[in-house]
Every structure is written in C-alpha cells, then in structure tokens.
Amino acid sequence: MTAPAPIIAPSILAADFARLADEVRAVEGVADWLHVDVMDNHFVPNLTIGLPVVQSLLAATELPFDVHLMIEDPRRWAPAYADAGAYNVTFHAEASDNPVALAKDLRAAGAKAGLAIDRDTPLEPYLELLPSFDTLLIMTIKAGFGGQRFIPGLLDKVRLARRHADAGHLELRIEVDGGIAADTIEAAAQAGADAFVAGTAVYGASDPGAAVTALRGLAERSVRTT
Incomplete structure (x- = not known):
C-alpha cells in the first residue's frame, strides 16, 4: 500500500x-494545513495566541487549520476551536486525564x-489509544518555543508509531513538529x-511559498511505503 x-x-x-494575515496568504495554494500553536504560559513557558485570533484568521483564509494546543485543561478549551472551524485540533497527552473522551x-x-507527545514523554502508554485519533503529533523538540534544533533520537518514536499504525491498519497521520527543514524532513x-x-x-525564507514546495518535494521523495 502506498503511503x-x-x-x-x-x-x-x-x-x-x-x-499575520499576509503571512498566511503567502502559503495559500501550496501548503496543506496551517499549523497554529496555542500556548498558555502554564503548560509551556510561553504565551502566543488564543481563540479570538484563531477565529479572525479562519475568516481570512481557506487553509485548513491544524491547531496545536499547548495548554492546561484542554477538555475545557479544545472543543471551542473545533466549533470555530479548525480542521484538526491536537492536545497534549501530558495535559489530559481522559484523552479518548476529549x-x-x-x-x-x-x-x-490529534494527540501530541512531548519530547520527554514515552509513547508506549498511549499506543492503544491511537484508534481514537486521526493525528499523532510527535514533538522532535521540547514543546514551547520555536526555532529549536531537531533531535534525531526522537524519530524512534515515529518509527514505533508507524509500526503500530501499520500493524493495526490505522488511518492515522503521524505528524512531526520541531526543527523540520530541508536537512531534516527526509529523515523524518x-x-x-x-x-x-x-x-x-x-517563514524564515525569502519566499515562503517556494519553501513549502521545496519541502514537499523532499518529503515525497522520502516518505515510506508499506
């Protein structure tokens, strides 16, 4: 089966x-999703944007929103992002006492x-929950800050997740977040x-749209088939 x-x-x-609206439009037509990091300065030591900004951005683009909640108590807040029109809403396993219910x-x-697994969290306790999810987000850095260096050893979690998903015939996107660039995307x-x-x-490139296209070419060349 082709991946x-x-x-x-x-x-x-x-x-x-x-x-921000112009930055979003710069990748329209080439990106598949727009990844939106929501941080609350509690679960992670940083503060970004919240629901009102996400709602405004949703009205400004047709791109599907991939909302990544790095927040405490996601059961309280996550459904509102779904109600607002986000395509995919991912919350952290470390912040949830009942991931399947959410x-x-x-x-x-x-x-x-989506279920997110941070750098220091083992994946094994969550493998049996994966049929309840559409996306598994594996952090390849420590959650909470952009611009960090990719950690190759965390790809062991990706390999484990892929073996488990394939063995169970799961329709599961395995997403990686952190330090993904031209020199790391192929390994991932x-x-x-x-x-x-x-x-x-x-967004550090002179032409964000061209950067997306280049990354896609590298990923297409390297993505695994089973």
Whole structure:
C-alpha cells in the first residue's frame, strides 16, 4: 500500500505577527494545513495566541487549520476551536486525564482529533489509544518555543508509531513538529512521518511559498511505503 501524500503545515509561530494575515496568504495554494500553536504560559513557558485570533484568521483564509494546543485543561478549551472551524485540533497527552473522551468531543464538534507527545514523554502508554485519533503529533523538540534544533533520537518514536499504525491498519497521520527543514524532513519521512510542521524553514525564507514546495518535494521523495 502506498503511503498517503505528505502534508506540509507551515507554523505561524515563526511568522511576522504584525502582518499575520499576509503571512498566511503567502502559503495559500501550496501548503496543506496551517499549523497554529496555542500556548498558555502554564503548560509551556510561553504565551502566543488564543481563540479570538484563531477565529479572525479562519475568516481570512481557506487553509485548513491544524491547531496545536499547548495548554492546561484542554477538555475545557479544545472543543471551542473545533466549533470555530479548525480542521484538526491536537492536545497534549501530558495535559489530559481522559484523552479518548476529549477526542470524541472534538470529532462530535466536526474536527479531526490529534494527540501530541512531548519530547520527554514515552509513547508506549498511549499506543492503544491511537484508534481514537486521526493525528499523532510527535514533538522532535521540547514543546514551547520555536526555532529549536531537531533531535534525531526522537524519530524512534515515529518509527514505533508507524509500526503500530501499520500493524493495526490505522488511518492515522503521524505528524512531526520541531526543527523540520530541508536537512531534516527526509529523515523524518523515512522514519514514517507523513505530516510535517515547518516554521522557520518556511517563514524564515525569502519566499515562503517556494519553501513549502521545496519541502514537499523532499518529503515525497522520502516518505515510506508499506
């Protein structure tokens, strides 16, 4: 079976917030998703944007929103992002006491449900939950800050997730987030990832759209087949 086409999701965490709508439009037509990092200065030591900004951006683009909630108490807040129209809403396993119940709530609200695993969190305890999810987001850095260096050893989690998903015939996107660029995306694809969050590699480029296209070419060349 051929693997699904890779997803490239530029992260607006690396964009110029003073001209955010323009930055989003710069990747329209080439990006698959727009990755939106929501941080609350509690779960992670940083503060970004919240629901009102996401709602405004949703009205400004047709790109599907891949919302990554790095927040405490996601059960309280996550469904509102689904209600607002986000395509995929991902929350952290470390912040949830009942991930499956929240995944059901997100799907009921019309969104895909994603589970995120941070750098220091083992994947094994969550493998049996994966049939309840549409996306597994594996951090390849420590959650909370953009611009960090990719950690190759974390691809072991990607390999484990891919083996488990393939063995169970799961329709699961395996997404990687952190340090994804031209020199790392191929290794991530070869490990089994098929969705790629890229921040600085896109918005640090002179032409963000061209950067997305280049990353897609690298991923397509390297994505695994089973």
